[in-house]
Amino acid sequence: MKICCIGAGYVGGPTMAMIAKQAPDIEVRVVDMNATRIAAWNSEVLPVYEPGLDEIVKECRGRNLFFSTEVREAIRAADIIFVSVNTPTKTYGVGAGRAADLRFIESVARTVAEEATSPKIIVEKSTIPVKTAGTIKTILAANARGVAFEVLSNPEFLAEGTAVADLLAPDRVLIGGERTPGGERALQTLVDIYARWVPRERIVTTNLWSSELSKLVANAFLAQRISSINSISALCEATEADVDEVANAIGKDSRIGPKFLKASVGFGGSCFQKDILNLSYLCEHFGLPEVAEYWHSVVAMNDWQKRRFTTRIVQALFNTVADKRIAVLGFAFKKDTNDTRESAAINVCRDLLGERAQVVVYDPKVSAEEIRRDVGCADADGARLSVAASAYEACEGAHAVAVLTEWDAFKALDFEKIYAGMTKPAFVFDGRNLLDHAALAKIGFRVEAIGKVVSQGQ
Ligand SMILES: NC(=O)c1ccc[n+]([C@@H]2O[C@H](COP(=O)([O-])OP(=O)(O)OC[C@H]3O[C@@H](n4cnc5c(N)ncnc54)[C@H](O)[C@@H]3O)[C@@H](O)[C@H]2O)c1
Numbered sequence: 001m002k003i004c005c006i007g008a009g010y011v012g013g014p015t016m017a018m019i020a021k022q023a024p025d026i027e028v029r030v031v032d033m034n035a036t037r038i039a040a041w042n043s044e045v046l047p048v049y050e051p052g053l054d055e056i057v058k059e060c061r062g063r064n065l066f067f068s069t070e071v072r073e074a075i076r077a078a079d080i081i082f083v084s085v086n087t088p089t090k091t092y093g094v095g096a097g098r099a100a101d102l103r104f105i106e107s108v109a110r111t112v113a114e115e116a117t118s119p120k121i122i123v124e125k126s127t128i129p130v131k132t133a134g135t136i137k138t139i140l141a142a143n144a145r146g147v148a149f150e151v152l153s154n155p156e157f158l159a160e161g162t163a164v165a166d167l168l169a170p171d172r173v174l175i176g177g178e179r180t181p182g183g184e185r186a187l188q189t190l191v192d193i194y195a196r197w198v199p200r201e202r203i204v205t206t207n208l209w210s211s212e213l214s215k216l217v218a219n220a221f222l223a224q225r226i227s228s229i230n231s232i233s234a235l236c237e238a239t240e241a242d243v244d245e246v247a248n249a250i251g252k253d254s255r256i257g258p259k260f261l262k263a264s265v266g267f268g269g270s271c272f273q274k275d276i277l278n279l280s281y282l283c284e285h286f287g288l289p290e291v292a293e294y295w296h297s298v299v300a301m302n303d304w305q306k307r308r309f310t311t312r313i314v315q316a317l318f319n320t321v322a323d324k325r326i327a328v329l330g331f332a333f334k335k336d337t338n339d340t341r342e343s344a345a346i347n348v349c350r351d352l353l354g355e356r357a358q359v360v361v362y363d364p365k366v367s368a369e370e371i372r373r374d375v376g377c378a379d380a381d382g383a384r385l386s387v388a389a390s391a392y393e394a395c396e397g398a399h400a401v402a403v404l405t406e407w408d409a410f411k412a413l414d415f416e417k418i419y420a421g422m423t424k425p426a427f428v429f430d431g432r433n434l435l436d437h438a439a440l441a442k443i444g445f446r447v448e449a450i451g452k453v454v455s456q457g458q
């Protein structure tokens with residue numbers, strides 16, 4: 001059997017590497033039109049940083065895992081085609097800022113129809129609006145020359161930073177298909193591939209639309225929990241309750257559960273905001289404005305939480321950060337990834353630069369070039385942004401340190417040394433509630449955390 005995956009990104013690369021590892025008899029080709037990305041997949045430094053991924057790619061690459069730009073050739077050869085292209089929020093025209101941009105999905109469907117000369121199973125791996133399989137089927141049917149296609153939905157639930165562990169032992173694998181004989185056969189083919197390493201009871205099969213919709217709903221529910229606890233973090237700051245204690249107390253209720261209740265500077269990542277905006281847009285499209293507004297509030301709360309963080313920095317620093325050096329520790333949207341898409345750090349840096357601060361960023365995995373590109377350095381504000389090679393360098397002479405990503409290494413920093421090199425009074429704004437606040441206060445820092453009032457040492 002031959003598999004091809006179109007799109008060698010954060011999803012296509014790791015998911016296909018896992019299939020190649022678990023099914024050495026299946027040839028897996030990952031193709032992408034981005035030649036630089038493919039070259040990186042074929043190099044020693046993979047384009048995606050994920051703990052454990054290097055080892056799997058090294059084991060399988062050249063054996064039954066191949067990365068190439070030969071999209072058309074891979075389509076012709078494949079029995080199963082995973083579509084793992086990007087589906088970003090539309091930035092133009094109808095639905096701009098909310099709807100999913102499906103032009104990459106459509107272009108893939110057209111290329112598949114042009115090239116296919118033998119039966120294919122098309123698997124939607126990308127996150128897409130419910131009913132997209134219908135669009136794909138229509139395009140295939142209108143352009144194929146007598147070739148049989150089956151379309152399945154198989155959304156991906158991996159989280160970045162834990163992709164390998166998530167792929168190895170997923171909570172569930174979801175596969176949606178049509179209840180026709182051909183659809184059932186295609187569904188069974190895909191079930192059999194996952195069943196090589198995923199227990200059968202964790203492979204959930206549904207109709208196409210339930211599967212497509214479940215992906216958006218899963219992300220909406222997860223993000224909703226974060227916005228809920230972040231909303232409570234503001235109330236905690238006003239009342240001297242401690243949001244981590246509240247989260248722990250409510251999370252012990254098995255009906256609520258402990259996960260995704262970590263208050264923060266705001267959720268980031270390429271998925272949550274995009275998928276909720278898309279869900280909300282779909283609700284409006286289907287004539288459900290109240291439902292649309294309900295889900296949109298999750299994003300609105302997140303935007304507020306990010307802005308609130310910068311406002312606190314400005315207010316604590318005596319209402320001006322102009323020309324003050326602010327060290328930003330962490331730029332990735334979460335730890336253990338080099339991905340910065342929709343990272344809260346982007347908003348915080350831009351807002352601080354807008355306040356005319358000198359912003360110095362350090363992140364262990366994100367390049368200076370990426371940081372500059374994300375923040376946008378074209379104007380005078382951008383000129384006040386710099387990137388340090390270490391946390392210590394970033395903090396030297398700073399008025400304040402803002403922790404924006406929960407990298408473990410930040411916990412081990414020598415804060416006595418950092419304090420000694422900072423302008424006084426020295427502030428720490430812990431956007432992740434990562435550090436030992438009592439210890440910092442004892443050193444002499446003024447500490448501001450999310451959802452708690454920290455007793456100050458001096
Ligand atoms: N990043 C995640 O953690 C994650 C998790 C679950 C689901 N998803 C979903 O998976 C999809 C892919 O996400 P990603 O983060 O891997 O995106 P990505 O941007 O990292 O990768 C997508 C790749 O597709 C390629 N591509 C686009 N059109 C193409 C075409 N016509 N032919 C060949 N290559 C093409 C792009 O060049 C790019 O390299 C999205 O729909 C996303 O919502 C992402």
Ligand SMILES: O=c1ccn([C@@H]2O[C@H](COP(=O)(O)OP(=O)(O)O[C@H]3O[C@H](CO)[C@@H](O)[C@H](O)[C@H]3O)[C@@H](O)[C@H]2O)c(=O)[nH]1
Pocket residue numbers: 127156157158159160161219222226259260261262263264265266267268269270271272333334
């Ligand atoms: O309690 C929490 C948990 C997460 N976050 C933040 O939320 C964002 C998203 O985190 P996470 O969900 O762990 O990472 P993603 O890689 O974005 O994964 C989400 O988005 C993927 C893409 O759709 C899905 O596949 C995953 O199941 C879903 O968890 C990050 O900024 C986190 O720092 C918090 O602030 N508090």
